[in-house]
Amino acid sequence: MNWSLIYSYQIGEGSAFRAFAESLAQIELAESYGCDAVLISEHHFVDNGYFPAPFIAMSAIAARTRKIRIGSGIIILPLYDPVHVAEHGAVLDIISGGRLILGVGQGYRQEEFEGFGIPLSSRPGRLKEGCSLIRALWTQDAVSYEGKHFKVRNLELRPQPIQQPHPPIWVAAKSKAAVELAAEVGDVWFADPVTSLQTLKERMGNYRARLRQCGKPFDNVQLPLMREAYCANTDEEAWKEACEPVLYVYREYLKWGHMQDDQGQPIAPGDNRALDLLRKRFIIGSPETCIRECCRYRDELGATNLVLRMRFPGLPHDRVINSIRLWAEKVIPYV
DSSP: OEEEEEEOOOOTTSOHHHHHHHHHHHHHHHHHTTOOEEEEOOOSSOTTOOOOOHHHHHHHHHHHOSSSEEEESOEEGGGSOHHHHHHHHHHHHHHTTSOEEEEEEOOOOHHHHHHTTOOGGGHHHHHHHHHHHHHHHHHOSSEEEEOSSOEEEEEOOSSOOSSSSOOOEEEEEOSHHHHHHHHHHOSEEEEOSSSOHHHHHHHHHHHHHHHHHTTOOOSSOOOEEEEEEEEOSSHHHHHHHHHHHHHHHHHHHHHTTOOBOTTSOBOOTTOTHHHHHHTTTOEEEOHHHHHHHHHHIIIIIOOOEEEEEOOOTTOOHHHHHHHHHHIIIIIGGGO
8 A cells, every 4th residue: 555645735824835845844754755646736715825726836846856756636627728737747747757646626616616717517528528638638649629618629739748658647536426437537536535435435336337337447446545644652642633733624625515424425514413423534543543544444445545634734844744754654564
């Protein structure tokens, strides 16, 4: 099982410059321990300063690292012109020496789609066409494409990425239809942090079935799984230090209507059940507890890469550093 880091730069009351500078030190430490990848997420028009430009942050990370893969986790592809994404991705793959992962998703916040003047109902179609067009631009000398949302004629993308046949496209998805679309248009399904293990198992069945229908390999598939993680010497210490910073993020998810119960049904904003359910979906505790949870996702779900958010608003830099060290030294060797 690989391990990776993911960053969502909610700033809150702190300094955006300081938060990013500290994250670079955390990423360099993780790279020294063999961390597989670092992903950068995005949201738009959020009052806590959530970073909206992952490619810029990813470029800065590429300049400070040498081996760790660098990706978006995710960009909201329906908000983008896929030609620009293909160009930016190709350049980032080149300057990083072939380390790009392109993570994409449909998005879900009405405010973001309204801000860019794009109908929310167009998400699946724009994602499907966008992935197809990006892959074509990365692998063909000249591309002609005519879809409902995007059209190009005899377009030559230069330069093209280093990775062959192209950088991997991870598609984040939660609902059955979205997971099936991920199987159709992506290289890897990227499982989200808010879905219960029970529902994830059902979605894995949906994913494999759709892969088979598409004529793609459906056994031994890669499965990067995002989870919130924090490691300390004891369970009590871990929860005491991380509880409020982690819940800051999840109160935001709940406000946006992005939470689900154990059966995969939406939880309405203001429903007090949500925060109680979440403890079962976090990997927070002592090294022994973290090992047990990692093994559970590996053995029951088939997770191949745990993508961990370890930095949360209000959590001091030295505690994030300590969590990464404990994870690398006392958890990873056993999983």
